Amino acid sequence: MDPPQLLARYVSRPDCGGSPFWLDRDGARCRQLAFQTCAPDGRLPAGRRRRWHRAPGGQKAGNGAWPVVRCRNKNGATGTICSAEVARSAPDGYTLQIAHISSNAIAPMIVAKGRFDPIKDFTPIGLIGITPHVLAVNAKSHLQSLDQLIKYGKANPGKLTFMSAGLGSSPQLAGEEFKRKAGIDMLHVPFKGTGEALNALLANEVDMTFSSTGSVMQHVQSGRLRLLATCSPKRLPSFPKLPAIAETLPGYEAYTWYGLAGPARLPAPIVAKLEKALLDMQKQPDFIKRMSELDADVKPMTTAQFSEFWKAEVTKYQTIIRTAKLA
Secondary structure (H helix, E strand, C coil): CCHHHHHHHHHCCHHHCCCCCCECCCCCCECEEEEEECCCCCCCCCCCCCEEEECCCCCCCCCCCCCEEEEEECCCHHHHHHHHHHHHCCCCCCEEEEEEHHHHHHHHHHCCCCCCCCCCCEEEEEEEEEEEEEEEEECCCCCCCHHHHHHHHHHCCCCEEEEECCCCCHHHHHHHHHHHHHCCCEEEEECCCHHHHHHHHHCCCCCEEEEEHHHHHHHHHCCCEEEEEECCCCCCCCCCCCCEHHHHCCCCCCEEEEEEEEECCCCHHHHHHHHHHHHHHCCCHHHHHHHHHCCCEECCCCHHHHHHHHHHHHHHHHHHHHHHCCC
């Protein structure tokens, strides 16, 4: 069971505030609870395939009934098509989004200029988790270490390439910030989605990627890709010998975050119910296990904390985008 279904389970419990808000007025039927998701740069906690889910007990009358849940993966324009649709939806709690760093903090300023406001048009509910990024190259690459990569880049400006799943994605911004801090010139090669981008790296058609662990680890384990460094501030416990880029370039950090959000002006009682359900869910062993399988760290935040985190992320990437002249 993935996060949308787990969330439906916990938000429908009586101790989350009585009758679920998605029941019709007569209490006899469940309306469809839609989770809009996108997967612009790797595996998404909500799942990558478009699927219909019905939680046990859905459409039953009474307190604690579970809703019918539709988990819809809507890609395109680095996830901003999904974000725009949620931003335009009615603030009734029936349409929610698994918000993403690319679709909700970066790409709105590069891809979806003016179509929606990344802060004003959404109601942040809570942070679900964070996935670290890593610097990976093809296993046959001549680049054997981070130091060698930087030296080669300085000696050969413009010759190195890094890929991403599209304009405005977190791997693109991770690469742009690396370029700035390392003082080297590299060419960004955007693709239409993670699959195309990874295929290019696996074919050794591009030199590297700054992608989430969920995107590349299966290929690292199969021996087709090789890790040069982690983009976390410190070394990952699972890879203690893998250096952090921050050891060479102080202050460097790149990651992907996922959160729960709805359209702007979502009523406070609905936000409170969803916030409580999400925080409860993040304590459960089945959820923690599922997130671990997806290479994501659970990072509980209250609605107020997530709202401040979201605003800070948008501000941070606005600065990087202006500095790199990406928009």
